[in-house]
Amino acid sequence: MKRLISCYASDLKNISKEDLKIAISSSEGRTILAETVVTAAPLLEGVSNAEVMATFGADLIVLNEFDVYTQFINGFYPCENPIAEIKKLTGRPIGINLEPVDETLDVLDEKIVIAKGRKASIDTFKKANELGVDFIMLTGNPSTAVSMEAIKKAIVLAKDHFNGLIFAGKMHGAGLSENIIDVDMLTAFIHAGADGILIPSVSTVPFVTESLAFAASQEIKKLGGLVMSTIGTSQESADEQTIRSFGLSNKRIGADIHHIGDGGYGRMPLPENIMALSIAVRGKRHTYFKMAQSVVR
Template structure:
């Protein structure tokens, strides 16, 4: 078993979902996850944002706003299965967001209506499985009305219909006024079978502090789950020093994965901020290793 930090594309292709989980844990808090919106034109014409994020050292790639029943990526060439094609081009595990919308909640803003291919259901999960998705993020985009309670209900359904890794939690309010970090709810996610828990990076969601997160992270990891610290508040387009501050705070908290979101030009993280995050959490040696390797290895 290799740590994901040190793998080549051929190593990743041979991994089972639990192999991938172990390889992330073995990397000791030095894994970078990049996210992009697939419904917007790419940052650079002729290069998909997934390829760009991999080139700047992201280990895990998330495609946001992908409709699993119409899996189209704006600016990408036509192919039968864009998930499989991006995995071939990047050599990286690829995940998507599916959203457990809570219809019983009153939102703080006008609600965004989602197509069936972006909502959690047995059909969308089965389709994600057929597309070859490696992991699913049960989370909420802005103004969608995704709640912690709805995420909790979605975990069992996801485990039933999807064999990849399941990450659950919120990066921000998603239009609701509930607390984003709730220790009881997050620990319940692990009990229900989530492989990883999302928590906001300190300094992104107001009121989320290191002294609050660290004990929760310790408990989540003690129960065998991974922890993903997220930057989902458009601060992925802030200055590089701010991103470095997030990264080092994540390390102090104990996160396994450092997520950087899609709220920048081209609807992907600022490439220089991916680089700043990666250098902060693992230095030049491992960053350049990921940037320089060929997918044919």
């Protein structure tokens, strides 16, 4: 299997979860994952945010707030399977967020209630399979009461009912006050069946230091897990120098994947920030290779 940073669209058609994991790992900390909120109007009329993100260098794309039942994507043209269609348009593996809400807990502010098609369940995992989703992120949006314990339970279900890669963890509190870099819990995620773990990028969440993130990363890697450093605090719309500093810090702690969130204009990362992150962690050669290649190669 090629490194993901060296792949063309044709290399990624019908890729297995095992090969995708190897392709990410062998890219040695140079994989970019960009996220967009599909319920928001796109940044550019007539072009999906997924296409913009791929064009600016994203290797992986995750669709936030995607309901597996309604399959609604704001501004996207009608089609039988929007996941398959976006994969065709971008030539990239496509993932979605499914949220393990802990119904027993109250949030610190006003709780946001989400639709069943966005929650982690046996049925939504099966529906994701039918749509051809390549990976799932078991995580939480703000104020949804997604807990670490609920994530661990959802991993077990996903392992049995979803065929793609499983990433698990929190980018921020999701409305709860709990330790989201609890190394014992994060390694328990791997034992439960997760392929990779989300760790907030240093300086995105209070008290997340490089030494803490490094220690967690090393334990995850000992168990064969991938590490995804996340920017999920709207700092994806910060200046380019801040984005570059996140990327280099991610490399130092051993991250395999650099996630950049959906808090910019059009509810996607600023396009120039995707490119700035990409250039910082892998240089112009690999960045321009991704930006320039045709999806029919």
